[in-house]
Amino acid sequence: MKQLAIIAVLMVAATTASASELIVRGLFKNAVLLEINGQQQLVRTGSSHPGGAKVLSANSRFAQVRYQGKTHRLTLNKRIGTLYAESERQEVVLQRNSNREYRTRLQINGRSAEAVVDTGATKVAMSARHARQLGIRYDDAPVVSIATASGVSRGFAVKLDKLAVGGIERHHIPAVVVDGEYPHVILLGMSFLEHVDLQERGSIMTLSAP
Missing domain, CATH: 2.30.30.830 (SH3 type barrels.)
Structure with a gap:
């Protein structure tokens, strides 16, 4: 014994x-x-x-x-x-297109839309048309100035209750709604991207997060 x-x-x-x-x-x-x-x-x-x-x-x-x-x-x-296993990571793999863009489908508050990854955008950005299509109310939101390629535009600071790209889901994401038709595609900016790991190899971009 x-x-x-x-x-x-x-x-x-x-x-x-x-x-x-x-x-x-x-x-x-x-x-x-x-x-x-x-x-x-x-x-x-x-x-x-x-x-x-x-x-x-x-x-x-x-x-x-x-x-x-x-x-x-x-x-x-x-x-x-070895004693503390990390939670399973979610991963989204994107292929760069002929315009050198990484495009993806996303879900905003349960509604689907197309977006382009833009690490130069400080926040997720969309046009007023996108906001209406996604059911985002912005009329009473704080007014902000947005620098665009054509100059300074009026925008509205909002928060997205839920934004999901593939299996990566985040809540209360700051975003801006730009008055007018710009941008033509929703910009997936750093207010979301800062919550994920982003790696680019050749023409492949990988987003991953727990």
Whole structure:
């Protein structure tokens, strides 16, 4: 019995030793305070923690970290490792068209529309016609000035209750409704894209998020 007990203790110890845990303790511009198995270290972009995590990019909101063969988008106090499995990630793959655009179908408040990915747009943007088609009320929304290719236009600041691209769904997304017919296609801007991982390789763009 003693021998069996010793074997059981050794098995538990081996499991504990092999388990690894990474926690984000602090986020800064171009640096992350990482803790791996209890060891904390400030790791700058391009450098690695002794525990095997490499920081690819970092700002005050999130960091891209390569760990255990995978790239993770981590927020403050995010915990990953063998004891804490990450939730399944949703992924949307887009093919660049002949106009060098990445277009996709999306759902806004349950209604479908076409959009073009625009990392240069600070917010999701649509024309008044799009807003009417999608049932978005903006008449009483705050008025804002929008810089367009043809000059400055009047716009309305709204929030989208739900915006989904494939299986990636986010809520309360800031958006602008531009008075008139511009833009001709809804712009999927950074107010949504900042919540996803975006990678471009050749003519393929991949959006992914938990």
